[in-house]
Amino acid sequence: MTSFEDENAYPDCEMCGACCARMSIIAVTEEEYFAMMEAAKSVTPIDRGEAGCPLLAEDGRCMIWQARPQTCRLYHCHIPRTQVLKDNPQIKVPDKLHLICLRETFIPGVAGRPECL
Numbered sequence: 001m002t003s004f005e006d007e008n009a010y011p012d013c014e015m016c017g018a019c020c021a022r023m024s025i026i027a028v029t030e031e032e033y034f035a036m037m038e039a040a041k042s043v044t045p046i047d048r049g050e051a052g053c054p055l056l057a058e059d060g061r062c063m064i065w066q067a068r069p070q071t072c073r074l075y076h077c078h079i080p081r082t083q084v085l086k087d088n089p090q091i092k093v094p095d096k097l098h099l100i101c102l103r104e105t106f107i108p109g110v111a112g113r114p115e116c117l
Contacts, residue, residue: 016060016077017056017060017061017062018077019072019075019077020052020053020055020056020062020072021051021052021053021056022052023052023053023071023072023075023102024050024051024052024053024101024102024103025099025100025101025102026069026071026072026099026100026102027069027071027097027098027099028069028070028071028097028098028100029069029070029094029096029097029098030096030098032067032069032070033069033098033100035067035069036055036064036067036068036069036105037105038067039063039064039066039067040055040063040064040106043055043063043064045063045106045107046058047103047107047110048103049103050103053102054102054103054106054107055102055106070093070094074091
């Protein structure tokens with residue numbers, strides 16, 4: 001049985017950065033967006049182009065670990081997110097999610113699509 005911290009995270013995450021290297025656009029709630037923006041004020045994002053999250057540190061750890069959104073918290077290297085949700089009906093996916101491009105959101109001066117929020 002999978003166990004969770006804060007109702008939506010895998011405590012056995014090895015912080016390898018595999019998920020971060022794969023995601024450049026994620027779905028977040030407004031609350032998660034603002035929490036990420038606040039946490040990102042104290043870090044220096046890394047521009048990786050479109051090849052992954054700019055909040056992934058050189059050592060493979062998330063720079064905003066405590067403020068990462070549910071999308072990140074539910075990522076499991078070996079189990080698809082849809083299966084995680086199916087196996088754990090107590091996890092609720094918020095109705096209103098916004099897509100954000102991580103590079104455009106956290107790298108200053110990168111232009112592109114307007115922010116969703």
